[in-house]
Amino acid sequence: MVETLVMENSEFKRLTDIRHDIHAHPELGYEEHRTSQIVQKELAEIGLTYKGGIAGGTGVLAWLPATQNAETAQTVALRADMDALPISENTGLPYASTHPGKMHACGHDGHTTILLGTANRLFKTAQRPNNVLFLFQPAEEGGAGGDRMVKEGALNGQILGKPVDRIFGLHGFNRLNVGEAITRPGPMMASADGFTVTVTGKGGHAAQPHLGIDPILISSHIVTALQSIASRNVNPTDAVVVTIGKIQAGSATNIIPDTAEMLGTLRTLNAETRTFAMKQIPHLVKTVAEAFGGSAEVEFTYGYPVTANDPDLVQLLRTTLCPVLGERMKQEDMPQIMGAEDFSFYGRAVPACFYFLGLKKPEQETYPNLHAPEFDFNDEAIPYGIAAMSALALGPAQ
Secondary structure: OOHHHOOOHHHHHHHHHHHHHHHHOOOOOOOOHHHHHHHHHHHHHHOOEEEEEEOOOOEEEEEEOOOOOOOOOOEEEEEEEOOOEOOOOOOOOOOOOOOOOOEOOOOHHHHHHHHHHHHHHHHOOOOOOOEEEEEEEOOOOOOOHHHHHHHOOOOOOOOOOOOOOEEEEEEEEEEEEOOOEEOOOEEEEOEEEEEEEEEEOEOEEOOOHHHOEOHHHHHHHHHHHHOHHHHHHOOOOOOEEEEEEEEEEOOOOOEEOOEEEEEEEEEEOOHHHHHHHHHHHHHHHHHHHHHOOOEEEEEEEEEEOOEEEOHHHHHHHHHHHHHHHHHHEOOOOOOOEOOOOOOHHHHOOOOEEEEEEEEEOOOOOOOOOOOOOOOOOOHHHHHHHHHHHHHHHHOOOO
């Protein structure tokens, strides 16, 4: 085992106790008051300067200056998310969620614990060439907490510390063996936007459809037409997903309703495709509706942009983590995925790199999926995460 991965049993138990406590008391986005207090208590005990009450009241920043020339040293930011998901846990663990309908199904309890362990290790490190800013962020799961952190000044020194030169974030990953790490340059995770389609027809009796305009029939054709964006409008090598996840209409078997409503999601891996799809969706929706004698409107809910990694930081990460993780630091590029991450907002403000950290034990054939009721962050990944984040914080100035 590489020296930086060594962790005393007492420290490992302390950190796993923290994670299990957070796991047992999950809080949704912008409700992470208890979790935020745990973070602030730990930071105070470590001896760090910190500031709470950020980004809706639960975000926390902590500052650790370089041991020499802090005024001229570069600033490395490390980010963890804290929120849980509205899912009922089905793990049967002794530290399972005590809040019905809420659980840490995405591993944010592990991310938070890793960052606390990293803060403690770096505080005890004698030589630190870089300033380090620790970001404990609320509301990653759809609440765009990262966007609020950036807008409120978390990266520019307005709240605490000095302006950030680069930022790193990690995410536990169920399809990698424990301690393995992987990333890629450029777009890594998709943008995610929502949209609502309201189709208007003309209600009537189901036995006399010729006297009405059926919005359900129109909606069915719209669903089919939207798939032409991926299959006929966008280069086949450029990923785009248009999914209708909900259709709601009608009240009885013998009634044609006046309206139907559809909820959908748009996922892309580059800004140009995102812009094109946002124009093409309303065009298709309205054209199809008019062809059947009805009408339709589309309203977008703008979500997360593409999570894109700075190529130079990807190389820096691989170079820095190879001595720490050895062969566990994968040199091949992580396949792009259509899930979204609000770490993307940090990457629009400063050079950023996001990477995945493995959770699966080698002897396991499968590991529960993220966002599944059976998911739990593997405690064995905590030392690897701390070693990786610590090395990135201490890494060479660019």
